[in-house]
Amino acid sequence: MNAKIDIALTLNGEAVTGRAEPRMLASDFIRDVLLMTGTHVGCEQGVCGACTIRFNGVVARSCLLFAAQLDGAVVETVESLAAPQDLNDIQKAFRKHHALQCGFCTPGFLMTVSEILQTLPLSTDHEIRDALSGNLCRCTGYEHIVRAVRDLVNQRDGVQA
Amino acid sequence: MNDAAIPKDIRSAPAPETSRPKYIGERVQRLEDPRLLTGTGRYTADIRFDRMVHLAFVRSDQAHARILGIDTDDAATFPGVIAVLTAQDFSEIPDLVAPSRMKNYHPTHCPVLARDTVRYVGEPVAVVVASDRYLAEDAANAVVVDYEPLGASSDPAAALLGDAVLLHDEVPGNLVLERSFATGDAGSAIAGAAHVVEGRFRLRRKSPMAMEPRAYVADYDRGRDALTLYGATQIPGVVRDELAKLLDIAGNRIRVIAPDVGGGFGGKGSLYPEEIIVAALARRLARPVKYVSDRLEDLTSTSQGFDEYVEARLAFDDDGMFIALEAEVIGDIGAYSIYPWTAALEPVQVASFLPGPYKTPHYRGRVRGVCTPKPPTGPYRGVGRPMAVFALERLVDMAAQKLDMDRAEIRRRNMVQPDEFPHRIGSGIIWNHSGFTECLDAAVKAVDYAGFKARQIAAREQGRWIGLGIGSYAELTGIGSRIAVAPGMPINTGNETATVRIDATGAVIATFATASHGQSLETTLAQIVAEELGVRPQDVQIVQGDTGMTAHGTGTYASRSAVIGGGAAIITTRALLKKVKRVAGRLFDVDPDRVETGDGEIYVPGTNHRIGFDELARAVYSDMATLPLAARETLESQENYDPVLGTTTSSTHIAEVEIDPETLSIRLTRFVVAEDCGRMINPQVVDGQVHGGVVQGIGVALLEELEFDATGQLLSASLADYLIPTSAESPHIEVIHLETVLPDNPGGFRGMGEGGTIGAPAAIANAVADALAHLGIGISELPITPSKLHRLIAAKNLTKDRE
Numbered sequence A: 001m002n003a004k005i006d007i008a009l010t011l012n013g014e015a016v017t018g019r020a021e022p023r024m025l026a027s028d029f030i031r032d033v034l035l036m037t038g039t040h041v042g043c044e045q046g047v048c049g050a051c052t053i054r055f056n057g058v059v060a061r062s063c064l065l066f067a068a069q070l071d072g073a074v075v076e077t078v079e080s081l082a083a084p085q086d087l088n089d090i091q092k093a094f095r096k097h098h099a100l101q102c103g104f105c106t107p108g109f110l111m112t113v114s115e116i117l118q119t120l121p122l123s124t125d126h127e128i129r130d131a132l133s134g135n136l137c138r139c140t141g142y143e144h145i146v147r148a149v150r151d152l153v154n155q156r157d158g159v160q161a
Numbered sequence B: 001m002n003d004a005a006i007p008k009d010i011r012s013a014p015a016p017e018t019s020r021p022k023y024i025g026e027r028v029q030r031l032e033d034p035r036l037l038t039g040t041g042r043y044t045a046d047i048r049f050d051r052m053v054h055l056a057f058v059r060s061d062q063a064h065a066r067i068l069g070i071d072t073d074d075a076a077t078f079p080g081v082i083a084v085l086t087a088q089d090f091s092e093i094p095d096l097v098a099p100s101r102m103k104n105y106h107p108t109h110c111p112v113l114a115r116d117t118v119r120y121v122g123e124p125v126a127v128v129v130a131s132d133r134y135l136a137e138d139a140a141n142a143v144v145v146d147y148e149p150l151g152a153s154s155d156p157a158a159a160l161l162g163d164a165v166l167l168h169d170e171v172p173g174n175l176v177l178e179r180s181f182a183t184g185d186a187g188s189a190i191a192g193a194a195h196v197v198e199g200r201f202r203l204r205r206k207s208p209m210a211m212e213p214r215a216y217v218a219d220y221d222r223g224r225d226a227l228t229l230y231g232a233t234q235i236p237g238v239v240r241d242e243l244a245k246l247l248d249i250a251g252n253r254i255r256v257i258a259p260d261v262g263g264g265f266g267g268k269g270s271l272y273p274e275e276i277i278v279a280a281l282a283r284r285l286a287r288p289v290k291y292v293s294d295r296l297e298d299l300t301s302t303s304q305g306f307d308e309y310v311e312a313r314l315a316f317d318d319d320g321m322f323i324a325l326e327a328e329v330i331g332d333i334g335a336y337s338i339y340p341w342t343a344a345l346e347p348v349q350v351a352s353f354l355p356g357p358y359k360t361p362h363y364r365g366r367v368r369g370v371c372t373p374k375p376p377t378g379p380y381r382g383v384g385r386p387m388a389v390f391a392l393e394r395l396v397d398m399a400a401q402k403l404d405m406d407r408a409e410i411r412r413r414n415m416v417q418p419d420e421f422p423h424r425i426g427s428g429i430i431w432n433h434s435g436f437t438e439c440l441d442a443a444v445k446a447v448d449y450a451g452f453k454a455r456q457i458a459a460r461e462q463g464r465w466i467g468l469g470i471g472s473y474a475e476l477t478g479i480g481s482r483i484a485v486a487p488g489m490p491i492n493t494g495n496e497t498a499t500v501r502i503d504a505t506g507a508v509i510a511t512f513a514t515a516s517h518g519q520s521l522e523t524t525l526a527q528i529v530a531e532e533l534g535v536r537p538q539d540v541q542i543v544q545g546d547t548g549m550t551a552h553g554t555g556t557y558a559s560r561s562a563v564i565g566g567g568a569a570i571i572t573t574r575a576l577l578k579k580v581k582r583v584a585g586r587l588f589d590v591d592p593d594r595v596e597t598g599d600g601e602i603y604v605p606g607t608n609h610r611i612g613f614d615e616l617a618r619a620v621y622s623d624m625a626t627l628p629l630a631a632r633e634t635l636e637s638q639e640n641y642d643p644v645l646g647t648t649t650s651s652t653h654i655a656e657v658e659i660d661p662e663t664l665s666i667r668l669t670r671f672v673v674a675e676d677c678g679r680m681i682n683p684q685v686v687d688g689q690v691h692g693g694v695v696q697g698i699g700v701a702l703l704e705e706l707e708f709d710a711t712g713q714l715l716s717a718s719l720a721d722y723l724i725p726t727s728a729e730s731p732h733i734e735v736i737h738l739e740t741v742l743p744d745n746p747g748g749f750r751g752m753g754e755g756g757t758i759g760a761p762a763a764i765a766n767a768v769a770d771a772l773a774h775l776g777i778g779i780s781e782l783p784i785t786p787s788k789l790h791r792l793i794a795a796k797n798l799t800k801d802r803e
Helices: A026-033 A089-096 A106-119 A125-132 A143-157 B133-141 B186-191 B236-246 B273-285 B295-301 B345-353 B385-403 B407-414 B436-446 B449-461 B521-533 B561-588 B613-622 B683-703 B755-771 B786-802
Strands: A005-011 A014-020 A052-055 A058-061 A074-076 B053-059 B065-071 B081-086 B124-130 B144-149 B175-183 B195-206 B215-221 B226-231 B254-257 B289-292 B305-316 B322-334 B362-371 B465-477 B496-502 B508-511 B540-543 B596-598 B601-603 B610-612 B636-641 B647-659 B666-676 B733-738
Touching (some): A014 A026, B065 B124, B124 B133, B186 B362, B226 B236, B322 B385, B345 B362, B407 B436, B436 B647, B436 B666, B436 B733, B508 B561, B521 B540, B610 B613, B666 B755, B683 B733, B683 B755
Parallel strands (some): A005 A074, B508 B540, B666 B733
Antiparallel strands (some): A005 A014, A052 A058, A052 A074, B081 B124, B175 B362, B195 B305, B215 B289, B465 B647, B496 B508, B647 B666
16 A cells, blocks of 8 residues: 655756655655755645745645655755855845744745746735745744845846835 | 964955954844755754654543553554553653742643643653654554543633642642732722723733744664754753753763754743653664654644733822732643743743833732643743733723823833833832833834824724724843742753854854754854954854753743853953963064954054964964963863843834724734844844744734633644734834943843734734724733624624613
């Protein structure tokens, strides 16, 4: 019943394979089998957003996917963004605006922000708050996260702050 | 001085000389960020070892029941299962007991696994050890526990009645603690007063709800009989000290490490049965053991917060001057008195902080802590003060309303005035100088306070309900050894030892017993050391959260780390700087007092004497020719700092709300905080702490409630039911910083990690009451939700109909 299956995917640009029981959650597979621990698990019910990844280019809750669903997929996790010594613009904006404290929710926020910057106008702070509302943060009160995203939207749109 | 020691090409142009402070007070970007932004942090759940086994706990599904039998036979045959263990397998581990010197306190006995009786839903009853977590959970589901329900009141007032079922044999009448405070004669003063307002206030039970659920990994070194426990904890020092006792291991063979920790808010600030079991099993099985709780377990077995009733009355004269305050506090402490804080921590602070920032001559407060079959309560951000401030600030608004007096003015005239510090309040707490009235005035000035009434009237004419509320408070932070964080607690939380060292390469390492879990201490403590030593913050490595590095220390909680850890950082670095100057003076052949440091260089102003810390280190440690043996002082200092008493932080919060008359949804439209936390180490970090605290306060006021049914079952046991604020419910938060008079400690710092959660609930409750004033509805219970508002309005209408 719990026989393991082979799962082959592209993870952060690299072809990888792993074996897992079909029932294993994608979040656990990424962390415990593929050993990419930047994706965090906060609720396993799709509420908190800490486990957010890009699944075939679209943000998804990896705790609401089975590992088996990753077979043949293109997956990006927080590790795809940039290295500690060379942060990308989103990471730099988060650092500049102190948009993280304990950092546990941060990978999920970064993955969400990387998508909404591409897909939404985010012309008001209200829109930014709505777009971020699927990711929970218990430390920052969101204020600095909103400021970081506002800065990124302004950079994207060529608006002077 | 041997000039050959200085490479001329690097040192030829003297750098501009520095003036201080240079880093304290600056918005230095956080040093912990690069790893946390790239998925390269290391949280406990990320840690793995070869041959590691995984635990799943079988938890009680009954609130109060006798265990008649536990059948583990089936579970033991499941694939991957190594062991299924119950209380009898841990008989050598003493029960967890939180002692206190407090009178009228009855500690409880909490076994690491329930022995004969379970006392809350979620209490661990058995544990499965298996080769992976999935298999461990499969087997845990197959463990059958036979219970005989014992009943018990889940309501604390009912649990105090004479015929109530007793939860613990050793706790008569379910009364775990009782304490009274009195100054003057509140009873007579109230009886003789011109005016009295009163209310029965209720703050519902919360979950600290850190984003990272609790997790522990233990690694056992068989050859050395040494144990290392990695844990999502705020108090590695407390855990190490107690584990050494419980497991009977010398402290030098048990090391507790808090790696990156994903938030705590008090929930990771107590000792838990799970971490004891993880450590004990690693030694017993002689292999690494891992346990990561899931969200359901976190919501049911991590310590919970608040949960009190306060019946209080406030007496005042025609001018609105407060005369007397009287309160009865009943705290629902849950099933056990938690280690190390005891169940006294939260409810006693409600009574001791109730008088607030005001001069009220007569006070009487009595607090009773009652055990009920619910998860234990423990520290949660604000501890006691969110309830105290909510109750008092509601009474203050009610008093203003009764006299038709301005709400800011009644506060202003009753607050301790700038020339009246220090001031002892009726519970015995002494406020030292802090900006009570200044914060109130700054917050009132920031909002259009004077114009609000007109806006409110105009809005009501349009059918819109808007309200403004004030919440003013004072708190004690950075508490030294003379005042225990919790009453009568036998562990010392009042000091901090820092070790600052320059190694053989010239790099700076500063070690503390703090345990940052989001507070940015890797940056702020580095700023302090850098400032004092004359290097850059990024050149300072902060080591903390590792008991292998410190002799004693407790951790990070109770708004203590910046004040006490920062104080230790200052005095220790100053001691080290003296050594640096002495050695450099010898190298330069000048008086050590002429030596200065800055930006990583050691120099004598007005001369070409200038070296790096690397060269100083080489001269001391490696180069045996430059300095005589006697002058090669070890470049390391260690000092202890104990503020003895505490320092007072004060603030006023102002909330504006709009309530939709149709849906009764409550929307925050403005939030202003004016606070005095003394000198800021990093203003951006201070802002972040205030924002986060305020939003947790919004959760307290409007959303978060651990709701139990009459049998003690938790009804809000997922994040879909236990709602914390998202970005959509959170308003833009304005923060005004005041630095009135600096406190008398080395850095002039006041603690400020909790304040946001202390002031916000009261301000929001007052704003909601103000918005509903035309309906004659007061707010006496938080959280206030649309459905509760609906019931209040319906009840009011019913009363009106009857009239």
